[in-house]
Amino acid sequence: MDFDILINNGTVVDGTGEQGYLANVGIKYGKIEAIGELANATAAQEIDASNMVVCPGFIDAHTHCHNNVNDDIMHEDNLVRQGITTVVSGNCGSSGWPFGEHLDKVDRLGMKQNYAMLIGHNTIRRKLLGDEQAQFLDPWQLKDLQKLVVQGMEEGAFGVTAGYMSDYAINDELFAFAQPAAERGGLYASHIRSEGKHLLQAIAEIIELAQDADIRIQISHLKTMNPPNWNKLDAVFGLMEGALDRGLSVRADRYTYCAWAGGSTNALPRVAYQIKQERGSWENLHDPDVEEVIYEELDKMWAERGGPETLLLCSMGEPRPEVENKTPAQLAEQWDCDLLEVGVRLEEMGKISAIGMAMSEDNIKRILAHPLVCVGSDSHQEADKTVFTHPRSYGTFPRMLARYCREEQVVTLPQAVNKMSGMTAEHFGISDRGLLQDGLVADVVVFDPATVQDTATFSEPHQYPKGIPHVIVNGKFAVKDGHTTPENHGHALRK
Numbered sequence: 001m002d003f004d005i006l007i008n009n010g011t012v013v014d015g016t017g018e019q020g021y022l023a024n025v026g027i028k029y030g031k032i033e034a035i036g037e038l039a040n041a042t043a044a045q046e047i048d049a050s051n052m053v054v055c056p057g058f059i060d061a062h063t064h065c066h067n068n069v070n071d072d073i074m075h076e077d078n079l080v081r082q083g084i085t086t087v088v089s090g091n092c093g094s095s096g097w098p099f100g101e102h103l104d105k106v107d108r109l110g111m112k113q114n115y116a117m118l119i120g121h122n123t124i125r126r127k128l129l130g131d132e133q134a135q136f137l138d139p140w141q142l143k144d145l146q147k148l149v150v151q152g153m154e155e156g157a158f159g160v161t162a163g164y165m166s167d168y169a170i171n172d173e174l175f176a177f178a179q180p181a182a183e184r185g186g187l188y189a190s191h192i193r194s195e196g197k198h199l200l201q202a203i204a205e206i207i208e209l210a211q212d213a214d215i216r217i218q219i220s221h222l223k224t225m226n227p228p229n230w231n232k233l234d235a236v237f238g239l240m241e242g243a244l245d246r247g248l249s250v251r252a253d254r255y256t257y258c259a260w261a262g263g264s265t266n267a268l269p270r271v272a273y274q275i276k277q278e279r280g281s282w283e284n285l286h287d288p289d290v291e292e293v294i295y296e297e298l299d300k301m302w303a304e305r306g307g308p309e310t311l312l313l314c315s316m317g318e319p320r321p322e323v324e325n326k327t328p329a330q331l332a333e334q335w336d337c338d339l340l341e342v343g344v345r346l347e348e349m350g351k352i353s354a355i356g357m358a359m360s361e362d363n364i365k366r367i368l369a370h371p372l373v374c375v376g377s378d379s380h381q382e383a384d385k386t387v388f389t390h391p392r393s394y395g396t397f398p399r400m401l402a403r404y405c406r407e408e409q410v411v412t413l414p415q416a417v418n419k420m421s422g423m424t425a426e427h428f429g430i431s432d433r434g435l436l437q438d439g440l441v442a443d444v445v446v447f448d449p450a451t452v453q454d455t456a457t458f459s460e461p462h463q464y465p466k467g468i469p470h471v472i473v474n475g476k477f478a479v480k481d482g483h484t485t486p487e488n489h490g491h492a493l494r495k
C-alpha cells in the first residue's frame with residue numbers, strides 16, 4: 001500500500017489563501033505524504049471527494065476548553081464535527097495549571113481534536129497570591145510571576161493570555177507578564193479592557209504592549225459592543241493597520257454570530273444584584289435610599305445597550321411561553337409594569353437566560369472580511385445537551401463557509417479557509433499544521449461547499465452542522481461519512 005488514506009478527486013484549498021486545484025491527497029504515518037495526480041496509487045482506505053473541498057483542518061483561535069479538561073470533559077465532538085482539528089485554549093486570562101500536568105492529562109486521555117494552550121494571567125496570579133489579590137505586585141512578586149511564565153513556556157505554551165477586567169491589571173504588570181513569552185517566541189492574546197465604551201483606548205493599550213514588549217498580539221473576540229459604539233470600527237481597523245505598518249504583528253479573532261448569550265437574564269444593572277444580596281430581598285430595591293440609584297443605573301444600562309428591545313429572553317429550564325422569545329420592552333407592556341419590575345420578575349422565575357442583540361450584522365461582516373481577522377468560536381466542548389448554550393459551540397466554522405462565504409460573499413472560499421487554518425497557525429506559531437502541504441501533519445477536512453451549513457440556533461443550539469463528511473486528525477478519521485468515530489486521536493501540542 002502506498003498510503004494509509006487516499007482522498008480522491010477533491011478540490012485542494014491549501015490554507016494559504018490561494019485558489020484551489022484538483023488533486024488527490026495521500027496520507028501516510030500521520031503526515032501529508034503526497035498531493036497530486038497519484039495515478040495507480042493504492043491505499044488502505046480511499047474516499048471519493050468529487051465536488052468536495054479538501055483543506056487543512058480548522059484551527060479554533062479562541063476556546064475555553066481548559067475548563068473542560070479541568071472538569072474531565074474530554075471527548076465531546078461538537079468542535080471536531082465543525083472540522084476543527086486543533087483548539088487554542090487558555091483564554092481571557094485563565095488557563096490550566098500546572099501547565100505541563102494539564103497537557104499531560106490531554107495526552108493521557110486524548111481528545112477529539114488537538115489542543116494548544118496559552119498561560120493565563122489571572123490563573124498564575126492567583127497561584128502566586130492565593131485569595132489575597134493585591135492591587136500591585138512588588139518587584140519580587142513580578143519576578144515570581146515571570147518565573148511561572150517561563151515555566152509554562154518551557155512546558156509547551158504557545159504564549160500568554162490576559163483578561164483584564166480588573167483595575168489592578170495595570171500595564172506595567174502586563175508588560176512583565178508578556179516579556180518572558182516574547183523572549184521565547186510566544187504570543188500575547190487578550191480579552192481587552194473594554195469592548196464597548198472604551199474600545200479604542202483598549203485597542204491602543206494592547207498595541208502599545210505589542211510595541212513595548214516586542215510581542216505578537218491577538219485581540220480576542222473583536223467586537224463593537226452596543227449600538228453607540230458601532231461606528232468605532234473604522235477607527236479600530238485604523239489602529240490595527242497602523243500597528244501593522246509600524247512592523248507589529250497584530251491579529252484578531254471573531255465568532256460568526258452577532259448576538260451574545262449569557263447564563264442569566266441580564267435585565268437588571270449590577271447594583272441591583274448587590275443591593276439584593278446585601279439586603280436579602282428584591283423588595284428592598286424600592287427602599288428610598290437606593291431606589292433612585294437603581295433607576296438611574298437601569299436607564300443607563302438600557303441606553304448603552306440600545307434599549308430594552310435588544311434583549312431576547314429564553315428559558316434554561318422548563319418551557320416558559322409567557323417570556324420566551326420576548327424582549328423586556330414587550331414584557332413591560334404585557335405585565336403593565338416598569339422595566340425594574342420586569343427584571344425582578346424574571347429573576348424570581350429563575351433559570352431565565354438572554355440573548356443580546358448588541359452587535360451589528362454589518363460590522364460582523366466587515367470584521368470577518370478584514371485581512372487581520374481569523375475565526376475563533378469562543379466556545380468549548382458541550383457535555384450536557386439539555387442546558388442552554390450559544391450556537392457558536394456547534395456552528396461557528398460551518399457558518400463562516402455557509403453564511404459569510406457562500407451566501408453573503410464577504411470572503412472568498414480560499415480566504416475563508418485561510419482564516420480558519422493557515423493564518424491562525426502562522427500567527428500562533430503552530431508550525432507543523434494549518435496548511436495542506438507535503439510533510440505537514442495530516443489534519444484534514446473534507447466538506448461540500450454547496451451544502452455545508454450550520455444548523456444550531458439560539459432556540460436549539462445542540463445541533464451538528466451538515467456537509468462536513470470527513471475530518472482527519474493526525475492522519476486518522478475523527479469523523480467519517482458524517483459520523484464521529486469512537487477513538488480520540490487528538491493530543492496536546494507543545495511549542
Ligand SMILES: [Zn+2]
Nearest residue numbers: 092191220221
Ligand atoms: Zn473573553
